[in-house]
Amino acid sequence: MDIKVIASGSSGNCYKVSDGSTTLLLDAGIPFKEIQKGVEWKMTAVDGCIITHRHGDHSKSIPELLRRGFDVYSNNDVCSLFPLVQKVYPMKKFVVKTFEITPFPCTHDVECYGYLLHSTVTDERLLYFTDTAYVKYQFSNIDYIMAEANYSFDVMAENSKSGQLPWNVSNRVLSTHMSIDNLIRFLQSNIMHKVNEIYLLHLSDANSNAEEFKLRVQKETGAIVYVC
Ligand SMILES: [Zn+2]
Numbered sequence: 353m354d355i356k357v358i359a360s361g362s363s364g365n366c367y368k369v370s371d372g373s374t375t376l377l378l379d380a381g382i383p384f385k386e387i388q389k390g391v392e393w394k395m396t397a398v399d400g401c402i403i404t405h406r407h408g409d410h411s412k413s414i415p416e417l418l419r420r421g422f423d424v425y426s427n428n429d430v431c432s433l434f435p436l437v438q439k440v441y442p443m444k445k446f447v448v449k450t451f452e453i454t455p456f457p458c459t460h461d462v463e464c465y466g467y468l469l470h471s472t473v474t475d476e477r478l479l480y481f482t483d484t485a486y487v488k489y490q491f492s493n494i495d496y497i498m499a500e501a502n503y504s505f506d507v508m509a510e511n512s513k514s515g516q517l518p519w520n521v522s523n524r525v526l527s528t529h530m531s532i533d534n535l536i537r538f539l540q541s542n543i544m545h546k547v548n549e550i551y552l553l554h555l556s557d558a559n560s561n562a563e564e565f566k567l568r569v570q571k572e573t574g575a576i577v578y579v580c
């Protein structure tokens with residue numbers, strides 16, 4: 353599978369995934385011009401766009417994608433905001449060309465889905481989740497993981513103590529975003545021997561340590577780890 357990070361972080365998230373037959377966008381939280389640039393102006397090759405939740409850093413370009421006739425898929429909450437988005441349901445598989453996609457609920461402050469993508473062409477599986485305090489489901493036979501690693505408990509505690517981070521902000525992050533610590537726990541409780549590549553997404557500028565995160569995940573899984 354070919355994975356391209358177009359944008360990652362609290363200022364915008366957009367990823368391109370292709371199995372050679374079908375190309376999907378995962379989230380569209382950047383200006384449409386930047387998406388066009390990210391796919392090297394080949395928007396006609398995009399077969400659909402899957403959105404995790406309504407926050408602007410994931411949904412910004414939904415109106416423009418719909419206006420241009422792209423198929424956009426997401427949960428009930430996003431559909432209530434953008435009625436032309438196609439509604440998908442937790443644990444109910446849907447198909448976009450050669451991808452079978454299973455949404456699963458995440459833990460955020462609005463309705464948010466993660467997605468398991470299975471390519472029927474390459475028989476590879478990709479797991480994508482972001483903006484979730486934890487993931488309570490178990491997965492197997494995963495080849496690629498794209499997962500939020502927003503902050504580390506230690507770095508955030510340090511920033512709170514020094515007064516750099518207001519307590520209400522750190523409280524929100526704790527209950528709505530994935531720490532590297534929780535991500536490691538998730539990786540430990542799932543069978544990881546097939547995982548080739550892990551993409552760490554949506555890192556907080558202030559509360560993360562990219563190099564340390566990469567080393568910890570590498571050590572835990574033996575996979576190739578990219579920090580996005
Ligand atoms: Zn976000």
Ligand SMILES: [Zn+2]
Pocket residue numbers: 405407460483
């Ligand atoms: Zn969010």
